[in-house]
Amino acid sequence: MRVLAINDISCAGKCSLTVALPVLSASGVTCDILPTALLSTHTGGFTGYTFLPLDDEMKKICDHWETLGLKYDLIYSGYLGSRAQIAFVREVKRRFLKEGGVFVVDPVLGDNFTFYKGFDRGFADEMLSLCAEADYILPNETESYLLTGTRDFSAALAALARVCPHPVITGAQAEDGYYIYYYENGEQKMKIPHRDGSFHGAGDVFASAFCGCLMRGLSLEKALRVTADFCYRSIVRTEQEVTDRRYGLNYEREIYPFLRDLEEQA
Ligand code: PXL
Numbered sequence: 283m284r285v286l287a288i289n290d291i292s293c294a295g296k297c298s299l300t301v302a303l304p305v306l307s308a309s310g311v312t313c314d315i316l317p318t319a320l321l322s323t324h325t326g327g328f329t330g331y332t333f334l335p336l337d338d339e340m341k342k343i344c345d346h347w348e349t350l351g352l353k354y355d356l357i358y359s360g361y362l363g364s365r366a367q368i369a370f371v372r373e374v375k376r377r378f379l380k381e382g383g384v385f386v387v388d389p390v391l392g393d394n395f396t397f398y399k400g401f402d403r404g405f406a407d408e409m410l411s412l413c414a415e416a417d418y419i420l421p422n423e424t425e426s427y428l429l430t431g432t433r434d435f436s437a438a439l440a441a442l443a444r445v446c447p448h449p450v451i452t453g454a455q456a457e458d459g460y461y462i463y464y465y466e467n468g469e470q471k472m473k474i475p476h477r478d479g480s481f482h483g484a485g486d487v488f489a490s491a492f493c494g495c496l497m498r499g500l501s502l503e504k505a506l507r508v509t510a511d512f513c514y515r516s517i518v519r520t521e522q523e524v525t526d527r528r529y530g531l532n533y534e535r536e537i538y539p540f541l542r543d544l545e546e547q548a
Contacts, residue, residue: 283310283311283312283355283356283497283498284311284312284314284353284354284355284356285306285311285312285313285314285354285355285356285357285358285493285497286313286314286315286316286354286356286357286358286374286378287299287302287303287306287313287314287315287316287358287360287490287493288315288316288318288357288358288359288360288362288371288374289302289315289317289318289358289359289360289361289486290317290318290319290320290321290324290360290361290363291317291319291320291321292321292322292323292324293320293321293322293323294322294323294529295323295324295326295328295482295483295528295529295530296483296529296530296531297324297361297482297483297486297530298324298360298361298486299315299317301483301486301487301490301530301531301533302315302358302360302486302489302490302493303315304534304537305487305490305491305494305533305537306490306493306494306497308494308537308540308541309491309493309494309495309497309498309541309544310494310497310498311355311356311494311497311498314352314354316340316343316344316374317336317339317340318335318336318340318361318362318363318367319333319334319335319336319361319363320332320333320334320336321333321334323528324482324483325398325399325400326393326398326482326528327482327527327528328528333363335363335364335367337363337364337366337367337370340367340370340374341370344373344374344377344378347378348377352378353378353379353380353383354378354379354380354383355380355383355384355497356383356384356385356386356493356496356497357374357375357378357379357383357384357385357386358386358387358388358489358490358493359371359385359386359387359388359412360388360390360486360489361390362390362409363400364405365404365405365408368405368408368409368411368412369408371412372411372412372415375415384417384418384496385415385416385417385418386416386417386418386419386420386489386492386493386496387409387412387413387415387416387418387419387420387446388419388420388421388485388486388489389409389410389412389413389419389420389421389425389429390425390485391405391406391409391421391424391425391428391429392424392425392428393422393424393480393485394424394480395424395427396424397428406428406429409429410429410445413429413442413445413446413449414445414446416446417446417447417448418446418447418448418449418450418492418496418502419442419445419446419448419449419450420450420452420485420488420489420492421442421449421450421451421452422451422452422453422485423435423451423452423453423454423455426438426439426442426451426454429441429442430442435451435454435456435461435463436463436469438451438463439451439463439464439465439469440469442465443465447465448464448465448466448502449463449464449465450462450463450464450465450492450502450506451463451464452485452488453474453476459473459474459476460473460474460475460476461473461474462474462506462510464502464506466502466503470503472503472506472507472510474510474514475510475511475514476514477514477517477518477521479521479527480527481517481520481527481531482527482528482529482530482531483530483531484513484516484517484531487512487513487516487531487533488509488510488513491508491509491512491513491540492505492506492509494544495508495509495544495547498544498548499548500544500547500548504547507547508540508543508544508547511540511543512533512536512539512540512543513531513533515536515539515540516531516532516533516536517531519531519532519533519535519536520532
């Protein structure tokens with residue numbers, strides 16, 4: 283199986299491609315990358331970071347790939363730096379996704395009910411139009427709100443399901459705990475373990491592991507369970523071992539248990 287991860291390279295801070303590559307490779311699939319931007323760190327909580335958009339390179343890379351006849355079983359798109367890049371990803375899907383391939387969009391927009399730096403309403407609207415081309419979308423609680431305008435998860439899921447066959451709201455706080463809300467023959471809810479607080483990079487670990495699980499043939503429900511458990515264990519480790527949350531999840535030592543779960547369910 284061959285996956286294309288479209289995401290930025292944040293050189294420090296463990297997110298995006300520095301997470302997608304190891305997690306997808308460990309899952310047992312080939313992971314090629316289309317970098318959207320090169321940053322010294324991600325934009326969450328750091329100041330003074332460098333940011334080099336790679337729009338021109340992305341086009342040249344794709345033109346070369348076309349001469350090689352490359353095609354992908356799954357394309358996973360994450361952090362995109364501009365509205366023009368969102369439009370280009372739509373083109374990448376048309377040119378490089380195999381017939382019957384899977385398109386997964388993590389609509390990276392924000393957290394804690396605010397946009398990440400550089401994003402605004404117009405960007406969210408454009409992202410929604412990319413979601414309309416996806417088989418699976420993976421908004422967090424904030425992104426679900428930014429895409430639909432409602433904080434009611436059932437209403438948000440229903441709105442997203444009108445756009446894409448399988449929306450997955452990756453962490454929804456209810457009175458009795460946290461749930462993944464997802465759509466498969468109607469609304470489904472899965473209770474998941476949760477730690478309070480914000481953990482940078484958790485969405486990228488989630489999306490990468492989820493794509494790996496799909497490529498290994500897990501059902502949506504099993505993929506979400508295995509992925510959520512991996513993220514939870516990584517978050518617990520991060521709480522125990524790391525003081526500065528800006529540097530991402532300590533997921534590395536949890537890859538082995540993740541793979542064990544994945545193999546058991548595959
Ligand atoms: O983890 C999401 C993400 C990815 N890439 C960049 C980011 C963020 C969130 O802040 O800034 C560059």
